[in-house]
Structure formats: structure tokens, C-alpha cells
Amino acid sequence: MAKAKSAYLCSDCGASQPKWGGQCGECGAWNTLTEIRLSAPTAAGKPVRHAGFAGAQAATVVRLDQVRQHREARLQIGMSELDRVLGGGLVNGSVTLIGGDPGIGKSTLLLQVMAALSSQRPCLYVTGEESAEQVAMRARRLQLQTSSLNCLTETSIERIIEQSVQAQPALLIIDSIQTIYSEALQSAPGSVSQVRDACAQLVRYAKQSDCAVFLVGHVTKEGHLAGPRVLEHMVDTVLYFESDAGSRFRVIRAVKNRFGAVNELGVFAMTDTGLREVSNPSAMFLAERQSAVAGSCVLVTREGTRPLLVEVQALVDTASAGHPRRVAVGIDAQRINMLLAVLHRHAGIAVHDQDVYLNVAGGLRINETASDLAVLLAILSSLRNQPLADDLAVFGEVGLAGELRPVPNGEERVKAAVGQGFKRILLPQANQRGLKAPAGATLLGATSLQQALERLD
Ligand code: TYD
Ligand code: MG
Numbered sequence: 001m002a003k004a005k006s007a008y009l010c011s012d013c014g015a016s017q018p019k020w021g022g023q024c025g026e027c028g029a030w031n032t033l034t035e036i037r038l039s040a041p042t043a044a045g046k047p048v049r050h051a052g053f054a055g056a057q058a059a060t061v062v063r064l065d066q067v068r069q070h071r072e073a074r075l076q077i078g079m080s081e082l083d084r085v086l087g088g089g090l091v092n093g094s095v096t097l098i099g100g101d102p103g104i105g106k107s108t109l110l111l112q113v114m115a116a117l118s119s120q121r122p123c124l125y126v127t128g129e130e131s132a133e134q135v136a137m138r139a140r141r142l143q144l145q146t147s148s149l150n151c152l153t154e155t156s157i158e159r160i161i162e163q164s165v166q167a168q169p170a171l172l173i174i175d176s177i178q179t180i181y182s183e184a185l186q187s188a189p190g191s192v193s194q195v196r197d198a199c200a201q202l203v204r205y206a207k208q209s210d211c212a213v214f215l216v217g218h219v220t221k222e223g224h225l226a227g228p229r230v231l232e233h234m235v236d237t238v239l240y241f242e243s244d245a246g247s248r249f250r251v252i253r254a255v256k257n258r259f260g261a262v263n264e265l266g267v268f269a270m271t272d273t274g275l276r277e278v279s280n281p282s283a284m285f286l287a288e289r290q291s292a293v294a295g296s297c298v299l300v301t302r303e304g305t306r307p308l309l310v311e312v313q314a315l316v317d318t319a320s321a322g323h324p325r326r327v328a329v330g331i332d333a334q335r336i337n338m339l340l341a342v343l344h345r346h347a348g349i350a351v352h353d354q355d356v357y358l359n360v361a362g363g364l365r366i367n368e369t370a371s372d373l374a375v376l377l378a379i380l381s382s383l384r385n386q387p388l389a390d391d392l393a394v395f396g397e398v399g400l401a402g403e404l405r406p407v408p409n410g411e412e413r414v415k416a417a418v419g420q421g422f423k424r425i426l427l428p429q430a431n432q433r434g435l436k437a438p439a440g441a442t443l444l445g446a447t448s449l450q451q452a453l454e455r456l457d
Contacts (some may be wrong), residue, residue, distance in 0.1 A: 007034040011192045036193040037186045058216055062362065073171065073229070075212065077385030078116045080107075081267060081277040083092070084142075085239060085252050087260015088423065090117075090171070093210040095203050097231060099217040100241030106216045108138065108274050109241070110173045113214070117145040121170035128155040130180030142274040155189060157182045157198040161205050169211055174202065176216035177231070199234050230398075232256060244363025249284065250275065251364065254304065263367065264304025282309035282420050285362040291390045295382030298396040298422065299374035302415040303368055307416035311361040312371065314378035319355045330360030331371060339376055339398060346402025346449055351383065371408035372398035373426065373452060380453070388456070393417040396425040402449045406430035414443065426452055441446060 010033055015026035023030050023031040036059055036179050040333060064091050074089030083089050086096070100106050108235045114123045132151050139146050142206045150167065154160050157180050164172055174180060180198040181189035188194065199215065206213045217231065230237050244250060252266040267281040275427070278284050286309055287297065295314045300307055312331075319325065328336050344350050356379060373396040379427055395413050397405040407413075410431030425443050432445030445453035 006035050006076070008035055009036050009192045009196075012229065014025045014192060014196055027428050034187075036191075041227060050412060052097075075121065077113055077400055079113065079277060080279075084306075084413065085167055085254050085260070085264045085266040086237065086322065087254075087257055087264070091236070092212055093206050093296075094237060095206045095213045095215065095235040096237040097201075097215045097217050097235045098241060099219045101219060101243075104241045104243055105106070105268075105270055105275055106241055107135075107175055108142070108270075109214065109252075109268075110175060110214055111135070111139055111144065111149075112142060112274050114149060114171065114173060115139070115142070116151075116352065117171055118148040118327065120146075122150070122167065123171040124150050124167055124169040125153060125173045125175070126154055126160050127154045127175050128153075129176055138443055154251045155179050155181055157201050160183075161201060162321045164205065165209070168209070171214070172202075172206075173214045174216065175220060177202075178218050187350045196234075198360070199231050201232050210285060220370060222366065242363065242365075249278070249361060249362070261304045265306065265308070280365045282307075282416065284293045285310045286420065287366065288361065292387045294385045294387045295378055297374045297378040297381065297388055298393045298417075299370060299371050300364070300393050300425075301371060302413065303327070303364075307413045308364075309422075310364055310366070312378045313359045313361055314375070315357040316351060316354045316382040317357075319353055322351050324352060324355070326357040327356070328358040330363070330365050330366060331358055335369075336370070338400070340379070342400060342402055342449065343376055343379070347373055347453060349380065349383070351379070354383065355418045368407070369397040369405075370413075372396065373404065373449075376449065377426075377456075389424060391421070391423040392426060392456075393422040393424075394448075396428040396431070398449055403454055404428040404446050404448055409419075411435055414438065414441070417441075427454060 007018060008020050009016050010024035010026060012027060012029040012032045013024060013027035015024060017025055021032055024032050074091050077083050080252055098106055110240055112264045117123050131433045132153050133152050136146065139149055172432050177195055177199060178190045182197045184192055185197055193359050202213050235256060236258040239254055240253045242251045242253060248270045250268045252261060255260055255261060255265045267278040269277040269278055297312045299310055299312050301310055302326045323389055324331060326336055340351055358375060374394045376398060377388060377394060388416050395407060397406050410427060414425055418441045423441055425441060427443060427445055429445040430446045435441045435443065444455045446455050
């Protein structure tokens with residue numbers, strides 16, 4: 001009989017190595033290698049496969065033009081915010097990992113998804129964390145039609161797939177992947193090798209059965225998905241559920257999507273009866289904005305395929321001693337330092353004796369450079385204690401030479417700002433070129449930071 005062997009897996013990146021070491025050779029993390037026992041090969045020397053599951057056949061080479069396209073490749077969930085984040089509905093046979101802090105509403109969302117879909121297609125909700133009673137209680141609280149909701153309390157991946165092969169659901173929900181274990185491995189549930197193996201089996205099952213799979217993943221204190229990063233590589237789509245502390249608003253963001261745009265946002269509000277879609281998120285992000293306050297600037301940003309209006313807030317205050325502080329929430333702090341240097345060099349405005357605090361209202365994280373101009377205007381407004389005009393919205397990237405650089409989708413941003421009632425839009429000249437100002441609105445194009453500031457005077 002062949003002997004069982006060991007390998008060493010990194011708990012950060014999931015890379016496997018034949019020998020133990022203090023540092024992972026792949027990602028360089030220290031003290032992350034843990035031993036796993038590899039199961040002994042079977043008599044035929046092949047890994048065990050599930051009986052009755054099409055995966056046992058050998059694959060053949062196919063020409064791409066002969067690959068059969070499914071007629072109904074996507075399932076419309078009917079929650080338009082989620083359908084959009086997924087790239088226009090749930091793709092059959094896709095695997096989606098959804099991460100988020102405990103209590104943010106992952107289980108609630110997926111139960112609502114199942115209820116929305118189960119009238120068209122059979123679905124199966126597998127829970128490894130809660131009892132069937134708890135899930136039923138939640139479904140009743142959400143006022144869902146419970147007669148068509150199927151729930152399975154199981155943590156063995158082999159038995160989950162067995163049940164799923166029998167029930168043939170169009171959607172399989174696993175809540176959560178960290179509780180699932182494989183009988184073939186000896187390590188504890190939740191360990192790197194278990195999570196990785198369970199995920200791999202589910203991905204294989206999804207591709208071969210055409211069943212869409214949703215995996216709930218826990219996040220660590222730092223906000224990353226717990227378990228090996230390889231999970232993110234194995235699945236088709238990774239969604240993050242985020243929220244501002246204490247807020248009832250929830251944002252779902254696609255950080256990876258093989259079937260749609262990344263950074264696409266879906267906005268929900270948590271209510272007494274579950275998650276409700278927010279159809280006009282710009283209005284929501286601007287709802288708390290006060291008029292005529294210094295240090296506030298409205299930015300037209302773009303998340304995924306949709307323009308969005310948000311308020312950038314700055315507070316500039318005399319630094320008490322030593323190094324001035326630069327604190328940014330929702331915006332890259334490194335970029336702030338760069339922008340402050342540009343402000344000094346090209347507009348002659350120094351803030352080296354000032355603390356600068358920045359915040360994007362509503363808990364949103366902005367990743368695009370189109371926020372540069374809004375950040376600088378908010379800082380300047382706070383520094384001078386002069387509010388910006390109430391009907392002003394801005395966007396544009398600021399370069400190191402002090403130039404205002406164009407950003408993608410200018411026209412769409414202008415339309416969105418005007419749609420929310422903004423009358424003056426400050427934007428890069430190159431974005432304004434060839435653009436007709438919508439009725440009642442003025443476009444203020446500028447080629448440099450200096451010129452942009454003059455436009456506002
Ligand atoms: P849950 O879906 O259990 O979170 P997760 O699976 O991400 O850990 O959500 C639990 C929270 O949501 C809990 O604090 C109660 C709240 N909630 C509501 O406010 N309204 C509701 O209708 C439901 C079902 C939950
Ligand atoms: Mg849960």
C-alpha cells in the first residue's frame with residue numbers, strides 16, 4: 001500500500017511546499033506553513049471521484065466555435081442591485097464567494113436570493129453554522145414563502161455534493177465555506193487545506209452540473225477573506241459586503257468578476273424585513289450633506305459601470321507639534337501626500353503646518369484618480385473656511401505638473417450630476433471638449449489646478 005505523504009501549506013497564500021520552513025517561499029509570510037497529510041492514492045492511482053457525477057469522464061479537445069452556448073446562461077435573481085453587481089444576473093455553473101463582517105447580512109441576503117429564485121428553479125441552502133430552526137426563523141421574519149425553500153444542515157462536502165447531485169438545484173448556497181470539511185483530509189474544519197479542498201470540489205461540481213454556487217466566506221480582522229487567498233483565485237466572482245459602522249446601509253462590491261465589471265456596486269438598506277434595494281444611491285450618499293459647510297465637496301465618481309455622487313469631507317487644522325497628521329478614510333492616504341505637494345508647488349498653497357483629515361461620507365471607498373480635484377477643493381475649502389457653492393459637483397485627475405487630466409466617461413458623469421440637481425460642474429477641459437451642457441447647467445472646463453481654482457472665484 002502506498003504511504004500517506006505530508007505537505008506544508010501557507011495559511012496566507014495557500015501555496016504548498018514539500019518541506020517545512022519559517023517563511024513561505026511563495027508570498028514571503030513568516031510562520032504560516034502548516035503540515036497537512038495528503039491522502040494516499042487509491043489502488044488505481046487516481047483521486048477518488050463521486051459516483052454518479054459526470055466528472056468521471058475524460059475531457060476531450062474541442063474547437064471553440066463548436067462549444068455549445070447555453071440558451072439561458074444567466075438567471076435573473078430579480079434583485080436588480082445584485083443582478084447588476086453580478087454583471088447582469090447569476091451565471092449558470094458559476095461560483096461566487098461573498099465575504100463580509102459577522103452580522104452584516106450575508107445569510108439574510110442569500111436567503112432572500114433563494115426565495116426570489118425558488119419560484120422559478122429549485123434551490124438548496126446548506127447551513128453549517130446555524131440550525132434549520134434558526135434559518136426557518138429568519139425566513140419567517142423576512143416573510144418569505146417557506147414552502148419552496150429547501151435547507152440542509154450538513155458540513156461534510158462529500159455528503160453535500162451527494163445530496164445536491166440528487167436534488168439537482170439550480171442554485172446551491174453554502175453558509176459558510178469555513179465550516180465545511182472533507183472526509184478525505186485529516187485536518188480540522190476551517191483549516192487551510194480543508195477550506196481549499198472543499199472549495200475545489202464545489203467549483204468542480206458547479207462546472208460539471210451547471211449549478212450556480214454561492215459561498216459565504218468569513219473575513220479576518222483586517223477585512224480580508226479568511227483562509228487562503230487561493231479561494232479568490234478558484235472562484236469566478238468575489239463580492240464584498242461592506243457598511244459604515246452603525247449604518248443601516250450596505251454596499252456590495254464585486255472585487256473580481258469573470259462575468260462582469262469589477263468594482264460594480266450594489267446598495268441595500270437593512271430593514272426589519274431584510275435587505276431592501278436602494279435604487280438611487282447618489283441621493284442616499286448625499287442625504288446627510290449640509291449646505292454651506294466649509295470642507296465639503298461633491299465628487300462625481302464612477303463605481304463599476306455606474307456614476308455615483310458622493311461627498312468628500314476635509315478638515316484642516318493647525319498641527320500641534322512635530323509631524324502634521326494626514327488621515328484619510330475611504331481614499332488612498334499616499335495619494336493625499338502627493339496632492340498636497342502639487343497644491344504647494346503649483347498653486348502656492350502650503351499646508352505643512354496643518355493636520356489634514358479626509359473622509360468620504362457614507363463609508364464608501366474611492367479607488368479612482370478622478371477624485372483628486374474634489375479632494376483638493378475640500379482641503380482648500382476647509383483651510384480657508386470658505387464653503388464651496390451648493391450646486392457645484394466636480395471630477396478630474398490632478399497630475400504632478402499641476403495639470404487637470406481627463407477621466408473616462410465624462411459625459412455620463414455630467415449627466416448624473418445634473419440628474420441630481422447640480423447646476424455647475426467643474427471638470428477637465430479635455431472632458432468638456434465636444435460636450436453640450438445639459439439645459440440649465442454650466443460646464444466649467446479647466447486645464448490645470450490653477451485654472452480650476454480661478455474658475456471658482
Ligand atoms: P445575518 O444575515 O445573520 O449576518 P451574517 O450572515 O453576515 O453574519 O444578519 C444578521 C443581522 O441583521 C442581525 O444583526 C440582525 C439584522 N437583521 C435585520 O436587521 N433585519 C432582518 O430582517 C434580519 C433577518 C436581520
Ligand atoms: Mg450568517
